[in-house]
Amino acid sequence: MTHPNESRLALYAGNDLPLLEGFRVAIHVRGCDRCSRQVEELRGIRDWMRLQGSETPAGVRWEALASEMRANIRLGLAAGRCVDVPEPLEEPRGLRWPAPAMALPVLLLVIVGWMVQSLQPPLQPASADFVVDASSSGIGVQRDGRGFTLLQPRNENVVYSVSGEAAGARYVDSESGQVTISHVYAQ
């Protein structure tokens, strides 16, 4: 015979099992002396505990303790009323709509920004008369005889690169180990 485990019997003793499970355990308990005794014992403990649980703890004079607690509760409630924060005053009607009021200038700013951007002429590609060059003195850009050169320090380790409309120079400072990279673009 398989007996229900102790936890199941403990729940059954207090009518805490679901209906179907409780029915199954009840059938077993009816025919099993051992489980029946255990259930009776558990019910006895529950009744005993209920009786004991309603007893005042040792050394406590309930009436005196109760009146002391009542007085302290009154005091606590009165103290609570003293420190109660008053209800916030109703806000003026105009301040109830901060979100739309803040949204309007933001919207205007977005519209103006879009208009300014759309009025600007598009970037033109670099025209053919731009010349990008790299020499031992540095990298630069020239147009119609005018231009500028980004001078590089006298360093043997400068690496130059020219590609289409850009020139670059890269060198390593022998003292500090710092790497400097420069680029010029023609647009």
Added chain:
Amino acid sequence: MASIALSIMSETVEPLVRDTLEAQNRFISDNMRRIFLLIYRMLGNVADAQDLTQEVFIKALQRQDQLKDVEKATHWLSRIATNTAIDHLRRHGRVSFCDIDSLPEPAATSPSESPEQVVLRGERREMLEGGLQALTARERAALLLRDVDGLPAEEVARQLNCSKATVRSHIANARVKFRRYLARRKP
């Protein structure tokens, strides 16, 4: 003129205040012993139980507007008490039932009780407290609410803020542990 207006006002307000005070006093008197015992059984300490009982009533009466249904008042109060006691245990560690000898006042005895009855009563109390001490805070709360207060398992689950299955598990564990504790104590 001002004094007439004031006296008319006080006549109107006073009965309301008096009614509220009377209702509060009734609410406290009807529930104080039950709540104190519930907290005491959970904490095992009279001084802490006194403090927390006061705290529970102050909390409850400060939020009495939440208490629409008077029928549910006792469950609501038990819920506050259980949570307050569990929070206290979480903050201050395990339960410690105080030694009867260390209590400041002598144990209250009925004049009709013989010394033998007093000893037996003390032993029974000690057994209950020892059994409860063997449980976890949640098991203890579940057992006290279900078996001592007689609340249905659904209500215990609501009060402990957990599922019915979890509460069943707490109740089953608590009953089994309690039974084993008593079995060990038997001569």
